[in-house]
């Protein structure tokens with residue numbers, strides 16, 4: 001049940017079940033108000049003003065208590081939702097997420113996590129308050145009404161109940177249809193949002209290639225699917241909703257007709273008839289809202305399932321007694337790797353990267369350079385063989401030890417919306433201002449800061465969008481410089497950098513490479529030529545290994561690669 005699942009996910013008693021009890025109690029207060037209405041109406045119609053006044057006072061008193069209790073119950077529900085449901089689930093998710101392999105955090109997953117942590121969990125948070133109240137009242141109110149109708153006259157009570165089994169079946173049908181429809185709509189909505197984002201982000205590339213129409217095609221399709229999902233939901237829910245409404249109205253009519261007949265035959269008085277009419281209206285309201293409850297439950301259930309799926313993800317195994325790395329040399333020992341367990345991306349790779357040397361990885365796109373580099377940082381674990389740092393298998397190092405040994409400068413640099421300084425400080429949070437400035441200067445970020453209106457205090461915008469790609473990479477280099485770790489994993493930008501960024505990056509890179517073990521996915525000829533060793537990757541295997549001098553004269557991939565680069569550069573120079 002949903003409450004059990006909440007307790008389980010929040011890893012403790014959330015108090016949601018007692019909260020259900022609170023709402024039942026509140027519902028009973030509402031029932032007491034209804035119950036007082038009958039003698040009140042009878043006293044009024046019967047001209048017993050004194051009794052009517054007493055009952056009115058009693059009714060007003062109960063209504064006041066009801067109002068206060070309802071307010072308190074809702075507040076209690078909100079607090080439970082925030083403190084005992086949302087917060088523990090967020091903490092559990094957070095604790096679990098930091099143990100997941102870095103490779104798990106793809107862009108798509110980040111998007112899903114953001115929806116889960118904000119929108120979906122918001123729905124879960126509302127479960128112990130509004131959703132639960134509506135749910136309990138939509139059952140309790142009709143039950144109270146049925147009991148009171150029997151008190152008035154058994155025939156009226158029966159007329160209210162006679163269609164109940166059919167109504168129950170129809171409400172389940174409607175709830176399921178609304179829930180399914182909503183699920184489909186959400187899915188189509190999520191697809192549409194990501195297409196819109198993709199369309200917006202791809203604008204420069206699409207316009208330059210004059211291909212806007214083809215991208216609009218994908219977006220148009222997503223809009224179509226979204227519209228289709230909405231229409232489908234309307235169709236899916238149309239009949240059940242119509243049936244449900246018809247049934248509710250039939251019950252209303254049946255009750256009124258029965259009550260009128262009983263009135264006509266003298267079974268009940270006018271007061272009782274008015275009472276029945278008022279309560280029947282209230283019951284119609286409650287019965288009509290059942291479809292809405294189905295949706296709330298379904299959405300909450302979906303969110304809880306999504307949380308469960310994340311918690312079920314295998315964390316990165318941690319060593320029981322971590323070892324220490326003796327030095328910063330890196331060894332790949334017959335390493336194989338596959339992302340999906342089917343296609344081998346790295347195949348029996350063995351490579352020795354001695355301490356304080358620079359190894360350049362080159363090879364065609366998709367040959368496995370990024371994967372190889374990321375196995376060092378344990379984005380994933382090797383499927384076969386082992387990766388060792390300072391002679392110790394990376395799986396035997398604690399995450400803190402592993403991460404403290406390396407700095408990562410990858411292309412997908414993430415900058416948060418703080419100042420340049422704050423972003424650099426992420427490299428070593430306890431660094432003093434002078435150390436941060438020093439790292440920034442080495443990455444030539446002082447030139448950038450001078451240009452910005454508020455200098456060092458300028459915020460870089462969400463994801464660093466106020467900086468150019470090259471400038472963002474320089475911030476990440478400065479982070480690495482500040483961290484001062486013995487191993488540097490570097491992915492040179494493939495995108496062309498302007499001259500100023502190029503010079504700054506190359507200079508900072510030299511500074512970084514000094515005295516460190518560097519593994520670089522290399523694209524620049526100067527980096528490749530200066531490397532202590534070059535590993536050529538093709539189809540997940542190292543096919544050539546040596547220095548530039550050794551490899552350039554040998555027939556093979558490297559020589560042709562170098563030739564191509566030279567030609568490209570020659571072409572570039574003549575066009576300048």
Ligand SMILES: Nc1ncnc2c1ncn2[C@@H]1O[C@H](COP(=O)(O)OP(=O)(O)OP(=O)(O)O)[C@@H](O)[C@H]1O
Nearest residue numbers: 106339340345363364365366367368369370371372
């Ligand atoms: N997260 C992933 N899930 C599944 N397959 C992946 C993933 N990342 C990469 N691959 C696949 O693994 C292979 C190697 O990719 P990798 O990114 O390591 O190559 P690369 O040499 O760095 O390429 P590039 O120079 O284009 O960045 C490719 O076929 C790629 O499609």
